[in-house]
Amino acid sequence: MDTGNERRTDGVLGERRHLTDLAYRMLGSPAEAEDAVQEAYARWYAMPPARREAVASPGAWLTTVVSRVCLDVLGSARVRRERYVGEWLPEPLPDRAEWPGGGPAGSGDPADRITLDESVSMAFLVVLESMTPAERVVFVLHDVFRYPFPEIAVIVDRTAAACRQLASSGRRRIRAARAPQGGRAQQAGRAEQAGRAEQAAVVRSFRRAWEAGDIEALVGLLDPAATMVADGGGLVGAAVRPVEGGARIARYLVLMAEKAPGLTLLERTVNGLPGLVAQRDGVTATVAALDLVDGRITRIWAVRNPEKLGRWTASGGAAG
Known part of the structure; x- marks a missing residue:
């Protein structure tokens, strides 16, 4: 041998x-x-x-x-x-540990071989683009x-x-x-767990305010200069240009929820950080990654292109 x-x-x-x-x-x-x-x-x-x-x-x-x-x-x-x-x-990545069955598409999925750390956060990948x-x-x-x-x-x-x-x-x-x-790059050395805990708490409050259609609460959680970018790929409805300003984003989100009744919002890890997933009938419609500075949301990246959500739909259906 x-x-x-x-x-x-x-x-x-x-x-x-x-x-x-x-x-x-x-x-x-x-x-x-x-x-x-x-x-x-x-x-x-x-x-x-x-x-x-x-x-x-x-x-x-x-x-x-x-x-x-x-x-x-x-x-x-x-x-x-x-x-x-x-x-x-x-394309956003789920944390396979959050899904029943141990992974969005089984152990053979290439996403299972990607290490989720700060270098795959949506904020970092967008700058790489x-x-x-x-x-x-x-x-x-x-x-x-x-x-x-x-x-x-x-x-x-x-x-x-x-x-x-x-x-x-x-x-x-x-x-x-x-x-x-606000110098976020210089703050990167802060304890990672503290940062994740803070982000998870803000995401939970954001989810509850969005579910309640509470524009005032949403505005309070968003930075006044926040930006939201949506990716629909021309396949589903999405803002084709960034939505700028906390108040405008809050109104846009509430209006979107009103036009799409029956959405379920879930707190999920998106590219290694706390984020949100919107589902309807177990099918994922939106995956939102968020960036925070000083406890307020400064950027939202909402991926709606269904061609980029296959892993989330497969997992979400099991999790729903």
């Missing part, structure tokens, strides 16, 4: 979680992330055995291929999203996964100095996005 080859094969297959984590942060879509990972494995197994044996680090080889595939996908995605109806948001493809790939590799610039330079076929500049540009975008939010 060739135990050396078996160990090498196990090691190659063991890279899948890391590669999926990497690709989701680069692409914002579990399906596209899985496609990128599958493409890397297809190229690996298409190589003659002798060439595979000559690869000193299969993990590094697979990371390089996945990153390059993501770079190509991001380039074409920018063109596709220019034709997208309304605002485009990343503002980066150029090269900025995003380099920033994710260096600032999220801590790859050194000389290694990244080989992956993206640029100089290490160019990669440093791309990562620096990415950081400026992050800072610019957070600057109006």
Whole structure:
């Protein structure tokens, strides 16, 4: 028995979680992330055995291929999203531990292999969407996964100095996005559990006020300069432009609830943080991720495109 080859094969297959984590942060879509990972494995197994044996680090080889595939996908995605109806948001991820059965679509779902941490929060992913493809790939590799610039330079076929500049540009975008939010980036070091507990409490109050149609209570929970972005993809009704201002958002939410009676609001983890899910007859209609500063909601990202809610509908139906 060739135990050396078996160990090498196990090691190659063991890279899948890391590669999926990497690709989701680069692409914002579990399906596209899985496609990128599958493409890397297809190229690996298409190589003659002798060439595979000559690869000193299969993990590094697979990371390089996945990153390059993501770079190509991001380039074409920018063109596709220019034709997208309304605002485009990343596909939201559920926490499989909250759903009966241990996962939204079973253990084979690529979303089950994505680690839910601060680098997959909707706030973070939305800023990543503002980066150029090269900025995003380099920033994710260096600032999220801590790859050194000389290694990244080989992956993206640029100089290490160019990669440093791309990562620096990415950081400026992050800072610019957070600057109006009262220095939230500087507050990131606060205890995570305290932050989650605060957000969960605000989300619960927000849910109750929304269910009651209490505009005054909603306004009190929203920052006066809050923004809500909805993604319907042209497939369902959704605001095609951001709704700005706490009072306007509160009125919009109450009006939306009046036009869609029978909605059930559930408190669920959305991309690792407390959020809300709206269902009708067990089918998920909206997944809302929220961002808080000083106990008030500053941003709401409402994903309504049914093509992005398949995992939530499958889970929600069981949970409803």
